[in-house]
Amino acid sequence: MLVLAGHTFVGLGIIGALLPIMPTTIFLILAGTCYAKSSPKFYNWLMKNKFFGKYLSNYKDKKGTPLSVKIISISVLWITITYSLIFTEIPLYVVIILLIIGIGVTWHLIAIKTLKH
Numbered sequence: 001m002l003v004l005a006g007h008t009f010v011g012l013g014i015i016g017a018l019l020p021i022m023p024t025t026i027f028l029i030l031a032g033t034c035y036a037k038s039s040p041k042f043y044n045w046l047m048k049n050k051f052f053g054k055y056l057s058n059y060k061d062k063k064g065t066p067l068s069v070k071i072i073s074i075s076v077l078w079i080t081i082t083y084s085l086i087f088t089e090i091p092l093y094v095v096i097i098l099l100i101i102g103i104g105v106t107w108h109l110i111a112i113k114t115l116k117h
Contacts, residue, residue: 002038006031010046023105025059028052032060064113074106 009031016024028046035043047053058064081102085095 002034003042006034006038006042006046009034013052025055028056029059032056058115059112062113064115065109066115070109070112070114073109077102077105 009027012022013024013027013031016022016027032043032046035046047056049056055065055069081098084090084098090098
């Protein structure tokens with residue numbers, strides 16, 4: 001069950017990497033936790049993955065996130081939210097939810113220690 005949960009969290013993390021309003025890191029951390037308790041093979045794959053491994057290791061070791069990743073993530077987040085607000089007809093409650101999510105994600109990314117190279 002933990003391996004299946006890990007696979008599900010990796011899938012959600014990948015979706016989160018493509019959709020700015022959905023988190024990525026937390027799902028990958030959850031996947032790593034599931035894999036660590038059930039499958040060393042999948043845990044090692046995740047931690048050595050060329051796309052996510054370095055970021056997960058830095059996050060796990062509390063080293064931080066590179067400034068460039070923070071800037072790109074926050075920029076894509078707000079460009080996407082702004083686009084949605086301008087070019088779609090969405091109810092007011094959805095606008096409020098999008099803004100709350102945007103502020104929360106921005107705050108979280110800023111609060112993470114910035115990795116110094």
